[in-house]
Amino acid sequence: MNKLIIFIITTIFCLSSLIVKAQCPVSVTISSNPDVTSEPVCEKTPVQLTADSSAGAVNPTYVWVINGDTVLGNGSTINLPANNQTVIVYMNTSTGCFPDDDSASIFINTTIITTEATPIIKECNQTVADVAVSSDGGEAPYNHELVGIGQSSTGFFSSVPIGSYTLITTDNNGCTDTTQVDITPFDCPDPIPAQVFTPNGDGANDTWFISFIELYPKNKVYIFDRWGQRVYHEENYKNGDGWDAKYLGGDLPVSTFYYILEITPEFGDEKVFKGAVSIMR
Numbered sequence: 656m657n658k659l660i661i662f663i664i665t666t667i668f669c670l671s672s673l674i675v676k677a678q679c680p681v682s683v684t685i686s687s688n689p690d691v692t693s694e695p696v697c698e699k700t701p702v703q704l705t706a707d708s709s710a711g712a713v714n715p716t717y718v719w720v721i722n723g724d725t726v727l728g729n730g731s732t733i734n735l736p737a738n739n740q741t742v743i744v745y746m747n748t749s750t751g752c753f754p755d756d757d758s759a760s761i762f763i764n765t766t767i768i769t770t771e772a773t774p775i776i777k778e779c780n781q782t783v784a785d786v787a788v789s790s791d792g793g794e795a796p797y798n799h800e801l802v803g804i805g806q807s808s809t810g811f812f813s814s815v816p817i818g819s820y821t822l823i824t825t826d827n828n829g830c831t832d833t834t835q836v837d838i839t840p841f842d843c844p845d846p847i848p849a850q851v852f853t854p855n856g857d858g859a860n861d862t863w864f865i866s867f868i869e870l871y872p873k874n875k876v877y878i879f880d881r882w883g884q885r886v887y888h889e890e891n892y893k894n895g896d897g898w899d900a901k902y903l904g905g906d907l908p909v910s911t912f913y914y915i916l917e918i919t920p921e922f923g924d925e926k927v928f929k930g931a932v933s934i935m936r
Contacts, residue, residue, distance in 0.1 A: 704742060774786050782816065783814045799812075840922075854934065886902040
């Protein structure tokens with residue numbers, strides 16, 4: 656009878672030893688839903704990661720690290736939006752193995768689309784502007800929706816009123832990017848005529864320069880001498896072909912003259928500027 660008891664105890668002990676040994680070594684893997692290892696997922700797609708411990712691991716606890724930052728909690732699952740993260744899980748157990756821990760990592764392969772929208776401002780105080788859109792990442796072709804305006808497969812929107820808009824770009828696989836487009840008018844500075852110039856033929860400051868006149872192609876310039884005689888008149892004045900202080904083919908004398916500058920902005924009311932300009936030689 657005693658021999659039978661000893662045999663039974665010995666058998667149980669041996670079986671227990673085999674069971675313990677079968678639990679070692681412990682290991683952990685990471686599974687994902689959706690599967691991020693086979694192909695990329697769209698940016699911000701909700702992803703659930705699960706730490707799967709080896710069979711028989713006793714009381715496993717987990718530490719999750721995302722792009723080098725430790726996440727609070729020690730559960731076997733975490734949820735996060737896809738953004739090309741590298742995720743590592745560290746597992747500890749009380750199984751009695753040596754070592755009694757393991758780790759695994761996974762990369763969340765993500766499709767990230769970047770979109771740039773450029774309002775095209777050509778004139779002062781525009782009330783509308785064309786918008787050119789370019790995209791990178793994902794898979795072409797792209798569809799662009801400027802909310803409240805319409806859609807474009809070419810990435811070009813014409814005559815968009817000034818304001819703020821949401822632009823949604825969708826690639827061929829349905830991944831999206833959302834960006835803000837602000838169209839603001841360009842308030843052009845007023846033209847600033849030079850108060851003096853030196854038409855002496857030295858190649859410097861030989862003609863009358865009007866700063867910012869290129870912003871106002873529709874303009875008229877009138878120059879008068881001190882007696883009110885008009886000595887110069889030009890429409891659509893350009894600095895590259897400006898007034899050289901000549902009148903009827905001859906040089907005007909060193910003196911002060913008086914101008915009237917009229918501009919007609921493409922968008923806005925006509926403005927008139929008056930002042931003096933001096934010739935020095």
